[in-house]
Amino acid sequence: MPVDKNMQVLVVDDYSTMRRIIRNLLNQLGFPNVDEATDGQQALSMTGTKKYGLIISDWNMEPMSGLELLKGIRGGSNDNKTVPFIMVTAESKTENVILAKQAGVNNYIVKPFNAETLKTKISAVIGDF
Amino acid sequence: MSKDVAAKAGEAQQYDRSKVVQIVHSVIAKMEGLSGEALNNLSSELQDLVRAIENTRAELAAARTQDLGLKHVPTATDELDAVVDATKSATDSIMSACEAMEKMVAGRGDDIEQKVIGEVTKIYEACTFQDITGQRIRKVVNVLRQVEGKVNHLLETLGHGDGGEHPLAVASEKDTRSEEQKLMNGPQLPGNAISQDEIDKLLAGF
Incomplete structure (x- = not known):
């Protein structure tokens, strides 16, 4: 099944520069519809009102972290319960990766990353595009 | 007990x-x-x-320890905060220039457009340094604030303080973070972290 590049993508990061970088890279990859949230709480609220095709989230955020966001989405009951979720984070300890996987993450990118890694991981969770 | x-x-x-x-x-x-x-x-x-x-x-x-707790450490943390703000501002300017360049070549459909986008992508990738350095500096700032709290608490105990209880003195006594918060310690230094390849292998093992 072909990937719908017009799907809504949600980028969650408390650093505005990082959101901007990921948004621009997504635009270059052909994904024009990108929403942004500054932390897990705002993102969780947004997933309650809109269907997303992909969520790319940082881990280290206050007041709600990326891991708590992931757990909130997977434990929820709306359309986004099974949305592909990629963690993009500087948290690169084995313990973190295991906990994220147990919480239902689809892929995990460690910062700093490049455009090729982002593309590869997105393809791995939503299919080739 | x-x-x-x-x-x-x-x-x-x-x-x-x-x-x-x-x-x-x-x-x-x-x-x-x-x-x-x-x-x-x-x-x-x-x-x-x-x-x-x-x-x-x-x-x-x-040793003028009061200066350390009341002046030097707060100044150092302010300086480091300023570094984070300055690099963020510079990075935003670089990003704006890149976005303008992308718009200039958008729709050409030729080799030049591809080359410009390729180079702009490299700049975007390089700009991720701001996020990493910002997180590293904030970790240092937090450590300095804990030192500041300990020093001020010690001065209070020995009668060299400024008379008032420093708000950080007690707060820094023990780690009050939740279990979720204790997981957030990145970015890890080289040697304390695993690579993207190792993460991929780990995930593939599930």
């Missing part, structure tokens, strides 16, 4: 001078029951202890 023992353990955390005075009075009361060599030995040891405390206070004063 009984409530009495727990209460005493809690009291042990209090380092106020009135507690020290209470202890001294208690020791003096006990000394009244002593005589001869035992009394002389205890008296001598107490005098040594008093001298050690006074020496420590004098050394702290001579």
Whole structure:
């Protein structure tokens, strides 16, 4: 099944520069519809009102972290319960990766990353595009 | 642990001078029951202890420790915050220039457009440094604030403080973060972290 590049993508990061970088890279990859949230709480609220095709989230955020966001989405009951979720984070300890996987993450990118890694991981969770 | 023992353990955390005075009075009361060599030995040891405390206070004063807790550390944290703000501002300017360049070549559909986008992508990738350095600097700032709290608390205890209890002094005593928050320690230094390849292998193992 072909990937719908017009799907809504949600980028969650408390650093505005990082959101901007990921948004621009997504635009270059052909994904024009990108929403942004500054932390897990705002993102969780947004997933309650809109269907997303992909969520790319940082881990280290206050007041709600990326891991708590992931757990909130997977434990929820709306359309986004099974949305592909990629963690993009500087948290690169084995313990973190295991906990994220147990919480239902689809892929995990460690910062700093490049455009090729982002593309590869997105393809791995939503299919080739 | 009984409530009495727990209460005493809690009291042990209090380092106020009135507690020290209470202890001294208690020791003096006990000394009244002593005589001869035992009394002389205890008296001598107490005098040594008093001298050690006074020496420590004098050394702290001579080292201008107040400056460390009240001036140098706050200044250093402000400077580091300024570094984060400055690099963020510079990165935003670079990003704006890149976005303008992308718009200039958008729709050309030729080799030049592809080359410009390729180079702009490299700049975007390089700009992720701001996020990483920002997180690293904030970790250093947090450590400095803990040092500041400890120093001010020590000064208060020894009578060299500014008179008021520093708000960070007590807060920095123990890690009050939730279990979720304790997981957020990145970015890890090289050697303390695993690579993207290792993460991929780990995920593939599930």
